[in-house]
Amino acid sequence: MRIDAVTLFPDLVSQVTQWGVTGRASEQGLLQLVCWNPRDYARDRHRTVDDRPYGGGPGMVMKVEPLRAAMHEARASAPGRSLSLYLSPQGRRLDQAAVERLAGQERLLLVCGRYEGIDERVIATEIDEEISIGDYVLSGGELPAMVLIDAVARLIPGALGHADSASEDSFSAGLLDYPHYTRPEVLDGMAVPAVLLSGDHDAIGRWRRQQALGRSWLRRPDLINRAQLSTEDRRLLDEYIDEYRS
Numbered sequence: 001m002r003i004d005a006v007t008l009f010p011d012l013v014s015q016v017t018q019w020g021v022t023g024r025a026s027e028q029g030l031l032q033l034v035c036w037n038p039r040d041y042a043r044d045r046h047r048t049v050d051d052r053p054y055g056g057g058p059g060m061v062m063k064v065e066p067l068r069a070a071m072h073e074a075r076a077s078a079p080g081r082s083l084s085l086y087l088s089p090q091g092r093r094l095d096q097a098a099v100e101r102l103a104g105q106e107r108l109l110l111v112c113g114r115y116e117g118i119d120e121r122v123i124a125t126e127i128d129e130e131i132s133i134g135d136y137v138l139s140g141g142e143l144p145a146m147v148l149i150d151a152v153a154r155l156i157p158g159a160l161g162h163a164d165s166a167s168e169d170s171f172s173a174g175l176l177d178y179p180h181y182t183r184p185e186v187l188d189g190m191a192v193p194a195v196l197l198s199g200d201h202d203a204i205g206r207w208r209r210q211q212a213l214g215r216s217w218l219r220r221p222d223l224i225n226r227a228q229l230s231t232e233d234r235r236l237l238d239e240y241i242d243e244y245r246s
């Protein structure tokens with residue numbers, strides 16, 4: 001999958017191709033990330049990339065021409081149409097369903113804001129979707145872009161090795177994860193739940209499902225309401241709730 005990122009900090013965004021799952025996906029040629037810096041397209045002597053806001057007030061806005069030039073160069077640099085995304089606090093909240101949809105695109109163009117953001121007319125004419133990773137004030141769209149790249153890259157066939165794919169199970173079913181344990185068997189007097197040592201894989205599977213259901217019910221009831229629960233799920237969850245309330 002080809003991803004182009006328009007950013008004033010290409011060395012920040014390209015770090016995602018250096019480490020872990022996304023680093024390996026990049027090494028294997030499954031993910032191709034190219035960064036484009038508007039500053040390289042600023043034609044004035046000072047290579048200006050910000051501009052003053054109409055209406056006055058604090059802060060600056062990303063200068064239109066260098067930004068649009070970088071976007072046009074990025075699109076023209078490879079075949080295929082790019083879905084153009086602006087990472088923005090005004091965007092639709094990113095969730096796994098959106099990640100799965102975006103992973104199906106042949107190309108993504110990610111635009112990262114800095115200062116107070118970008119000119120609204122650039123959004124209206126150049127951007128297909130605004131996407132937000134959450135409600136907190138950030139310094140730029142680069143970390144959100146890296147979050148999106150990570151989530152999308154994991155879905156590229158072949159990107160996940162055996163050691164990485166476990167977390168897909170429960171969340172791809174839209175639930176929180178079950179608790180994880182590893183050595184030692186007893187840690188400061190706290191033992192691993194016995195079922196996990198039993199070797200009874202059916203019981204272990206049921207226990208994990210019940211924990212994913214129960215923890216989702218406790219911490220994220222919104223996920224439970226959206227999940228399609230089987231009758232077995234309902235039984236496991238009711239048993240968890242009875243125990244929790246006893």
Ligand SMILES: CC(C)(C)c1cccc(C(=O)NCC2(NC(=O)c3cccc4nocc34)CCCC2)c1
Pocket residue numbers: 087088089113114115116117118131132133134135136137138139140141144
């Ligand atoms: C959400 C709320 C707290 C109400 C709020 C209201 C108004 C502004 C900001 C704010 O952070 N503005 C600064 C910028 N933020 C982001 O780019 C950004 C922030 C958060 C999630 C994101 N997902 O993608 C990009 C994201 C925009 C231009 C440079 C960085 C935040």
